[in-house]
Amino acid sequence: MKKQSKIIVAVLAALFLAVAAMACVHFATREKVPVNTLAIHAGKDVVYVDLDKLNRKPVQGTLTNARGDKIEIDAQGAALADILRMGELDVDSIQSVTVSAADEYSASLSGAEVNESEKTFLIFGEDGLQLVVFGDENMKRSVHKVVSVDVQY
Amino acid sequence: MFEKETIMHHQKLLRLTFMALCCDFGLFTKRLIAPAANIITDFLHIPGGIGTSFSLLFLVTAAAVLPKFGSATVMGAVQSVIALSLGMVGSMGALSPVGYIVPGFVIDCVLWACRRASLPDTVSLMLANMLAALAAGLTANLIVFHLRAIPLLLYAAIALLSGAVCGLLAALLYRRVNPILSKGFRNGGFINEKAV
Numbered sequence: 634m635k636k637q638s639k640i641i642v643a644v645l646a647a648l649f650l651a652v653a654a655m656a657c658v659h660f661a662t663r664e665k666v667p668v669n670t671l672a673i674h675a676g677k678d679v680v681y682v683d684l685d686k687l688n689r690k691p692v693q694g695t696l697t698n699a700r701g702d703k704i705e706i707d708a709q710g711a712a713l714a715d716i717l718r719m720g721e722l723d724v725d726s727i728q729s730v731t732v733s734a735a736d737e738y739s740a741s742l743s744g745a746e747v748n749e750s751e752k753t754f755l756i757f758g759e760d761g762l763q764l765v766v767f768g769d770e771n772m773k774r775s776v777h778k779v780v781s782v783d784v785q786y
Numbered sequence: 787m788f789e790k791e792t793i794m795h796h797q798k799l800l801r802l803t804f805m806a807l808c809c810d811f812g813l814f815t816k817r818l819i820a821p822a823a824n825i826i827t828d829f830l831h832i833p834g835g836i837g838t839s840f841s842l843l844f845l846v847t848a849a850a851v852l853p854k855f856g857s858a859t860v861m862g863a864v865q866s867v868i869a870l871s872l873g874m875v876g877s878m879g880a881l882s883p884v885g886y887i888v889p890g891f892v893i894d895c896v897l898w899a900c901r902r903a904s905l906p907d908t909v910s911l912m913l914a915n916m917l918a919a920l921a922a923g924l925t926a927n928l929i930v931f932h933l934r935a936i937p938l939l940l941y942a943a944i945a946l947l948s949g950a951v952c953g954l955l956a957a958l959l960y961r962r963v964n965p966i967l968s969k970g971f972r973n974g975g976f977i978n979e980k981a982v
Contacts, residue, residue: 637906637908637909640909641908641909644950645947645950645951648943648946648947648950649947651946651947652940652943652944655940655943656830656940658936658939659830659831659832659936659937659940660831662936663831663936663937699873699875700872700873700874700875701873702873735831736827736828736831736832737831737832737833737933738833738930738931739931739932771877771879773879773930
């Protein structure tokens with residue numbers, strides 16, 4: 634084997650090992666949220682909301698994606714504020730909320746947005762829980778596969 | 787003299803056409819590979835990193851074919867204009883040009899440094915693709931993802947690994963394409979051989 638090929642193989646092997654090691658650390662340290670459950674963090678407290686016990690209602694409206702296309706939403710879900718109330722949180726004094734997906738993608742909402750009527754919902758989509766923010770210019774905050782909500786007071 | 791100028795003109799045109807094609811390939815192949823890439827990234831619980839590496843291989847190949855500083859940055863700028871005009875801005879929104887131009891600039895810098903150091907093509911293209919993928923990933927993280935330290939490290943590692951693999955693919959593509967694109971200059975032109 635040529636020297637150049639040896640270097641390339643060594644680099645690839647080292648990177649593969651780095652990915653494997655980082656993946657192990659990531660799996661070991663990431664929060665494990667039980668299936669069909671939403672984790673709500675408020676400071677050091679963690680509350681798990683059972684999604685089966687959620688009072689689901691029809692959520693309908695129109696979202697606009699980055700291209701300006703209109704996307705109709707017609708699904709079952711609940712207002713984010715109602716879900717936070719299920720976790721016995723004082724929704725009125727919330728400063729901001731960060732909604733995170735299983736793949737660590739997250740979006741932030743202000744307390745005012747959470748409290749605004751018919752604005753922020755968690756709906757049950759094809760791939761799990763999805764954050765819907767009506768009135769956004771793009772769907773940047775449409776987080777899919779939502780697993781946790783971090784509340785800041 | 788006139789014949790030589792015409793052949794060089796055709797060769798330049800051919801290379802520029804190839805660069806334009808690579809801009810398009812880079813943009814659209816990202817969408818094609820996304821479902822396969824998502825299987826891996828979903829398993830690892832990270833928001834991406836592989837599709838971009840694949841799309842950058844075309845930029846790296848084109849930058850190697852036209853070895854001038856700035857060619858990849860220009861291609862990145864062209865890609866951002868195409869993406870903006872087609873509404874393919876993704877989650878970066880109006881900042882999406884940054885996500886295209888930064889990797890292009892990194893490719894230019896790495897290839898320039900590799901040319902200065904006289905590194906072999908395969909190593910140069912692999913390094914360029916690796917670091918461009920890392921730059922693209924870090925830019926996306928800065929603008930959109932805001933990942934915590936550990937997922938960010940995993941995201942960077944997967945960008946480097948997929949960048950290295952795609953860099954080898956870029957080297958393979960370069961070895962196939964470059965002789966064809968250089969043929970006009972060396973053998974008296976293959977595009978319009980009879981005309982000249």
